[in-house]
Amino acid sequence: MPSFDLAKVPLRELNQALHNVAAGTNEIDFEVLNPRGAHAVAVGIDAPVTVDVRGNCGYYCAGMNAEATVTVHGSVGPGVAENMMSGTVVVKGDASQYAGATGHGGLLVIEGNASSRCGISMKGIDIVVKGNIGHMSAFMAQAGTLVVLGDAGDALGDSLYEAKLFVRGKVKSLGADCVKKKMKPKHLELLADLLERAGITDVKPEEFTRYGSARQLYNFNIDNADAY
Amino acid sequence: MCGIVGLFLKDKALEPRLGALLSDMLITMTDRGPDSAGIAIYGPSAKGAGKITVQSADPKSDFKGLGAALSKKIGTEVSVDVRATHAVISLAAEKLDTARDALKELRPGITVMGRGESVEIFKEVGLPKDVAERFGIGKMSGTHGIGHTRMATESAVTTFGAHPFSTGPDQCLVHNGSLSNHNNLRRELIKAGLRFETENDTEVAAAYLSHKLAEGQNLGAALESGLSDLDGFYTFVVGTKSGFGVLRDPIACKPAVMAETDEYVAFGSEYRALVGLPGIANARVWEPEPATVYFWEH
Secondary structure, eight states: OOEEETTTSOHHHHHHHHHTOOTTOSOOEEEEEOOTTOSSTTOSOBSSOEEEEESOOOTTTTTTOBSOEEEESSOBOTTTTTTOOSSEEEESSOBOSSTTTTOOSSEEEESSOBOTTTTTTOEEEEEEESSOBOTTTTTTOOEEEEEESSOBOSSBTTTOOSOEEEESSOBSOBOTTEEEEOOOHHHHHHHHHHHHHTTOOSOOGGGOEEEEEOOOSSSOOGGGGGGO | OOEEEEEEEOOGGGGGGHHHHHHHHHHHTGGGOOSEEEEEEEOOOOTTEEEEEEEESSHHHHHTTHHHHHHHHHTSOOEEEEETTEEEEEEEGGGHHHHHHHHHHHOTTEEEEEEESSEEEEEEESOHHHHHHHTTGGGOOOSEEEEEEEOOSSSOSSGGGSSOEEEETTEEEEEEEEESSHHHHHHHHHHTTOOOSSSOHHHHHHHHHHHHHHTTOOHHHHHHHHHHHOOEEEEEEEEOSSEEEEEEOSSOOSOOEEEEOSSEEEEESSGGGGTTSTTGGGSEEEOOOTTOOEEEEO
C-alpha cells in the first residue's frame, strides 16, 4: 500500500502519485500520514482508488474528486470535497465552511458537525451530516440531496432550486423561498438508500422533515422584490 | 486574508515558552499575509510597575539617552530596553500617562505602540519569521499573547498599519477582515475623547472595545456590544491584562479554529497554526460559532 508521510515528503508528491494511477493497477490503496492541517490533500483524483488520511486537514481536502473513496480520520477545513464529481468522501471528525460546495455528484459523509454554508450551490452531490450544520447551508442548491441528522442553522436553503433537504433535528430558520414539504414514499426510499450508503443503521427515514423550493424566485417577479 | 493567532496559558509551566510557541504559530500563518507582522505578549508584571512599548523610524538617535532624559523629565527612575526599532520603557505604573506625554515632547519621532502593566507590543513591516527574530520574541515568557500577519486591504502597508492595535492600557486586538462603518464610528469615538493614530479600520474596533471597557464593561460584555455596533467582516482575537477573547461576525466568512487542553486555550486562523502545540493530538478542537463571544480570564 503506497503510504505518504507528509512530515517527510511534499504534498505535491502525494497528489502527483494519485494523478498518475494507471488503469488496471493493483496499487490502489493509499495512506496519508501527518497531514498537519495541510491544504489540498488528495485533490483532483480521477481513479477508483481509496485514500485514508490519518489526521486533520486544511482547505479543499479531496476537492474535485472523481471515483475515489477518500476517508479523513480527523477534521477538515473549509471546502472539503468542493466540486466533487463522483466517488465518496468520508470525514470522521468535523468539517468547516462550505463542505461539498458546488459538488456535481458522489457522496460526502461528515460524521461530526459541518459549519456554515454546507452544500452551497450543490449541483447533484449527496451530503449526509451526522451532526449539525451551520447557517446559510444549501444556499442556491440546485440538485442533489442534503441529509442532516442533527440541527440546521439560520437561513437553510435560501434561494433554493431543486436540491432536496432532509433535517432530523430543529431548523433555526428557513431562507427565502425554502419551505417545509410533505414526505412522500419516494422520498422515504431516497432517504433509506442514502442512510444505508452512509453506513447509518440506527435512524429511520420517518424521523426527518423534508424541505424544498417553493419555486417563487426562479424568474424575476416584481411582486417578490422583498424576497430577493 | 490575514492570519491571526492567540495563546492563553492555563499551565504556569508553559509560561517560559509563550514567546516561542506563539511566534511558531504565527510563522505557520505567513502565507495568509506577508505584508507585516506583530505580536503582543503579556509578560510577568510586578505590583505597581508599568511598561510602555515605543517605536521609532530612527532608533539610533531617538533611543540614545532616552532613559536619562525621561527620568529627569518625569522625576522618577525609568529603564529602557532597546530592541531594534522598538524599546520597552519600564517605570512606575502611576507615571504611565505622564511619561506618555513627556515622550511626545522629548522625542517627537517616537510612537507609543502599547502601554500598561503587562503588555509589550512589537510590530513591523516584513515576514513573521523576520519580525519575531528581530525582536527576540522567541525568548519571551508570559501568560498570554496574540499575533497577526497582514495582507493589507484597508490602509497602507506601514508599521502603523500592522496589528496588534492597542488603544487602552494592557488592551490589544488583532483582526482578520474589514469593517465597513469604521469612519462613522471613529468620529463618534473621537467625540467621546478617544485618540487615533491611523486611518485603519481595526484601530477603530480596538478603540471601540477600549471605550466600552472604560465604561466599566468586562471584555465579554464589550465584545457582546460589538456585535450590534461593528459592521463588516471580522474575526477578532483580543487581549487584556488578565483576559483573552474571540469574536466572529454573524456571517463568519473569516476562518477560525480553537483548541483547548488543561494547559492552554489556543486560536488560529487555520488548524496548521496549532499543530506544533504540546498535546494538540488530544486537545478539544472546534470552530468558534458565529456571533458568539468566547472569553477566558486568569
